[in-house]
Amino acid sequence: MTELLTAAQMRAIEQAAIASGKVTGLDLMERAGRGVVTAIFHAWPALAPSWGPAPKPPEYLLQDDERGRDRAVILCGPGNNGGDGFVVARLLKEAGWDVEVFLYGHREKLPPDALVNYDRWREVGDVLPLEDDSPPDFRGKSIVIDALFGTGLARPVDDLNFVLRAVCDCVDAGGGQSVQDRQPYWPPVVAIDMPSGVCSDSGRVLGDPDARQHSGARAWCAAADLTVTFHSRKIGQLVSAGPRHAGKVIVIDIDLKTSAEQRKEAVRLVQPRGGMNKRHGHKYSHGHAFILSGGVGHGGAARLAARGALRIGAGAVTLGCPPAALIENAAQLNAVMLRRVRDADDLAEVLADRRINALCLGPGLGVGPREAGLVMAVLGGEGPRPTVLDADALTLLAEDNALFGALHDRCVLTPHAGEFARLFPDIAAKLDAPAAKGPAYSKVDATRDAAARAGCVVLFKGPDTVIADPSGRCGINASVYDRSAPWLATAGSGDVLAGFIAGLLARGFPPMRAAETGAWLHTECALQFGPGLIAEDLPEVLPQVFRALGL
Numbered sequence: 001m002t003e004l005l006t007a008a009q010m011r012a013i014e015q016a017a018i019a020s021g022k023v024t025g026l027d028l029m030e031r032a033g034r035g036v037v038t039a040i041f042h043a044w045p046a047l048a049p050s051w052g053p054a055p056k057p058p059e060y061l062l063q064d065d066e067r068g069r070d071r072a073v074i075l076c077g078p079g080n081n082g083g084d085g086f087v088v089a090r091l092l093k094e095a096g097w098d099v100e101v102f103l104y105g106h107r108e109k110l111p112p113d114a115l116v117n118y119d120r121w122r123e124v125g126d127v128l129p130l131e132d133d134s135p136p137d138f139r140g141k142s143i144v145i146d147a148l149f150g151t152g153l154a155r156p157v158d159d160l161n162f163v164l165r166a167v168c169d170c171v172d173a174g175g176g177q178s179v180q181d182r183q184p185y186w187p188p189v190v191a192i193d194m195p196s197g198v199c200s201d202s203g204r205v206l207g208d209p210d211a212r213q214h215s216g217a218r219a220w221c222a223a224a225d226l227t228v229t230f231h232s233r234k235i236g237q238l239v240s241a242g243p244r245h246a247g248k249v250i251v252i253d254i255d256l257k258t259s260a261e262q263r264k265e266a267v268r269l270v271q272p273r274g275g276m277n278k279r280h281g282h283k284y285s286h287g288h289a290f291i292l293s294g295g296v297g298h299g300g301a302a303r304l305a306a307r308g309a310l311r312i313g314a315g316a317v318t319l320g321c322p323p324a325a326l327i328e329n330a331a332q333l334n335a336v337m338l339r340r341v342r343d344a345d346d347l348a349e350v351l352a353d354r355r356i357n358a359l360c361l362g363p364g365l366g367v368g369p370r371e372a373g374l375v376m377a378v379l380g381g382e383g384p385r386p387t388v389l390d391a392d393a394l395t396l397l398a399e400d401n402a403l404f405g406a407l408h409d410r411c412v413l414t415p416h417a418g419e420f421a422r423l424f425p426d427i428a429a430k431l432d433a434p435a436a437k438g439p440a441y442s443k444v445d446a447t448r449d450a451a452a453r454a455g456c457v458v459l460f461k462g463p464d465t466v467i468a469d470p471s472g473r474c475g476i477n478a479s480v481y482d483r484s485a486p487w488l489a490t491a492g493s494g495d496v497l498a499g500f501i502a503g504l505l506a507r508g509f510p511p512m513r514a515a516e517t518g519a520w521l522h523t524e525c526a527l528q529f530g531p532g533l534i535a536e537d538l539p540e541v542l543p544q545v546f547r548a549l550g551l
Contacts, residue, residue, distance in 0.1 A: 003258060003266035004235045004476060006201045007151035007439065013231065017256050025113040028254055029080065032192070032230050033087025033117075035252030037095075039228045040143060040190055043250070047142055049095040070142040071098040073187075075130060075163070076118075077148035077196070078105030083114030084192050085147025086121040093124050097142070102130035104148055104160065135163040138170050141187040146222050150193035151200040151234060154438045156207030156220050164197055164222045171223040171247070188225040193234070195245045197221025200234045202442030203242025203464070204435040221245060231256045235267055235476070239443045239464040243480035267444055270467070270477040270516045275509065277551045278313060286315030287506025288355045291499065292341065292374060293321040294364040294392075299329050301363030301391065301495040304535055306336045308499025309360065311539035312521070314506040320350060343370060344377040351381060358386045358505035362393030363495040372396050372403065379406035386410040386505035386514075390498040391419075398422040404454070409470065411456035412511050414498055420460055424450045448472050457511040459501075461494065465519050469512045477519035485526035492535025497522045499539075521545060 005013070017023050041048040047070055074089045076082035082103065089099045101121060110118055121127070130136070138144050146167060149157065157164065173186035194200045197207075198221050207220040227237065227246040230253075236242040237249050258266070278286060289309040293302030302319055310317045320341035321329055329338055341347050350356070359378055365371050375396055378387055387410065389397065394415050397404045404423075407413075413423070421428035424446075431446045443466050451458040451468040459467045463484070465477040479485045500518035509517060524545045525538045 002269045002271055003232050003263055004238060004269055005232050005266055006235060009262060009266060010151060010231065010234070013256050013258055013262065016259070023255070025080075026116060028256075029083050029087055029113050029117060031254040032084045032252065033091060035230065035254060036084065036088050036145070036190065036192060036228045037091045039226065039250045039252060043226050043248075044143075044188060069096060069098050071100070071140070072143045072145060073100045073102070073136050073138055073141050074145040075136070075148050075167075075196075076101060076103050076127075077150070078103075078109055079149070079152045080111055080114050081147050081150030081152060081192055082110065083117045084150075085145055086114065086117035088145055088147065088192075090117070090121050090124065099125055100136065101125060101127050102136055103127050104130040130160070130163065132160050132162045135166045138166055138187055144170055144187050144189045146189060146191040146196050146224060148196040148222075150196075153194070153196065153199060153206065156436070157197045158207055158220045160196070161220055164220065167196075167222040171225055189223065189247075191222065191224035191227045191246065193227070193229050194236060194242075195222040195224045195227065198236060198242055198245050199435060199438040199440045199442075200236040201439035202435065202444075203236035203238070203240030204440045204442070205241055205245075206435050206438055206440060208434040208436070223247070226250065228252060230254050232258070233269070235442065235444055238269070238476055238478040238480060239466065243464070243478070248481060268475045270475040270520050272517065272520055272549060273513070276313065276517070276546070276549070281315075283315035284355050286313055287357050287503070287508065288316040288318065288353075289314040289358045289360065289499075289502045289506040290350065290356045291317065291319045291360045291363075291502065292347075292365055292378075293319050293325065293329065294366045295322045296325045296328060298364045298366065299325055301492060302360075302365070303329065303332060303336075304492050304495040304539075305360050305363045305390075305499030305502065306333065307536075307539040308496040309503030309506065310335055311542045312500045312503035312507075312518070314358070314503035316355075317503070318350075318356070320347065341374070344373045347374055347377045348381070351378070351385075356385070358388075358502050360388045360390070360498050360502035362388075362390035363498055365392040367392050367395050367399075372400060375403055376406060379403065379408065379411070384408045384410055386412075386511060388412045388414060388498050388502045388505065390414045390494065394419045394423060407454050407456050409456055410511055411454070412459060412501055412505070412515050413450075413454060413456060414459045414461060414494065414501070414515075416461045416494065420446075420450070424453065427453075444468070444474055444476070448474055457515050459515045459519060461497075467512065467515045467519065473512060475512075475516050477516065477523060479523045479526075483523055483527065485523050487529070487531060487533035488522070488526045490534055493522070493526075493538060496535050496538040524548075
């Protein structure tokens with residue numbers, strides 16, 4: 001499933017299922033608990049039982065027990081996440097484990113389904129109070145389960161700081177290793193839905209960072225080696241600090257359905273779609289991208305963008321530059337054509353060729369009056385064409401209200417965090433403000449607000465790239481977990497991305513789809529190349545990515 005849900009959307013899906021009469025809340029809680037136990041046994045085969053009525057994992061996970069009884073510590077919270085924890089406790093107990101259960105809160109305040117599972121657990125085991133001044137001792141245990149808050153967290157959890165710090169210590173000591181290879185005494189940690197203290201809608205740690213620093217706390221949140229979530233991934237598991245704290249995320253199917261309307265409203269995880277192959281036509285059938293370059297010694301970024309546009313399949317690519325830079329660019333470009341562009345009049349002459357159907361402005365362009373005039377000539381010209389605005393073009397937009405006002409719905413803005421803050425200072429300030437309560441303002445919210453204001457697609461770059469259009473449609477290209485691509489943090493990689501998007505626009509992709517596809521391919525190129533990547537490598541590895549896609 002590609003939908004990424006908020007806590008409210010997930011609750012609505014659960015409530016619709018219960019209201020249909022096909023399932024009860026207790027059924028869903030039991031499925032969730034069984035899913036957590038099975039996920040643990042898959043992740044750490046050494047913990048899988050060879051006896052008892054617990055959910056039986058695949059045969060290849062089973063082995064003779066040589067360790068004695070495994071021991072779990074389960075931290076249960078005051079809501080339904082805690083109810084999931086009680087189910088896990090009961091199932092592990094049935095499998096022969098020693099299980100310690102701690103409750104944050106009071107039995108009387110548990111919601112009905114969680115209360116039922118509390119009472120079921122009490123028939124076989126004890127419940128101890130969870131207090132921050134005497135946190136549980138996790139050393140020597142087999143597993144720690146964080147079932148405190150999940151997706152329901154609405155406030156900072158600074159009153160459990162020492163407990164959460166102890167949970168983080170387990171994760172830090174293990175470093176994601178197998179049970180056998182971890183440092184002595186420190187068990188792996190499994191979070192149910194979200195590590196406690198992290199907002200599931202935004203991935204942000206709730207609380208005031210200045211207060212945390214003053215208190216000496218590392219963070220008012222837990223961390224996990226494994227996060228088990230249900231039905232679909234949550235937005236906060238993919239953006240901001242969420243991936244850093246969640247470890248690895250596994251989605252458990254608990255037989256829920258997302259309606260067509262809910263799918264339409266949900267944020268999507270960006271994935272490749274069709275339309276990238278070439279099956280017929282001549283070069284101009286596949287578009288003509290025009291890349292505007294800076295002067296002498298400043299053409300490298302535009303050349304990277306041009307190479308990206310060409311490799312991604314634009315039928316023709318032309319680079320426009322000042323007359324003095326023609327020789328420099330000609331010495332380094334072959335398949336990319338060149339045009340002299342001294343001023344806005346020259347640019348208007350170039351754009352009279354209607355075969356040019358997409359533009360890229362900004363990489364290495366410059367930020368003077370001449371460059372502002374060039375940008376206005378593109379945005380304010382007759383029959384506005386699809387245009388990517390990056391780098392210096394974004395700086396010009398931030399400095400000139402008239403330029404910003406000339407943006408149209410065929411534009412794509414590609415800011416990194418600094419450029420985003422210059423373009424949308426109030427939105428950036430809201431995003432950077434402490435997350436005092438949940439659901440916290442997120443990068444998704446910020447990108448949607450920016451797209452609505454600009455009237456065009458905004459691609460807010462980062463490991464958690466968020467892409468939104470003015471209607472609120474939104475996708476996330478998450479270069480995290482198994483798609484982590486830290487090698488993209490290299491000079492020029494953003495220029496190549498701008499070229500990728502421009503090339504796709506030239507090929508006829510709508511702006512939103514061009515931005516999503518370009519971002520996804522950008523990450524795939526980095527993964528294909530691996531360590532040692534520099535920006536020049538990205539276009540050259542694109543054919544391998546295309547072949548892997550079956551093109």
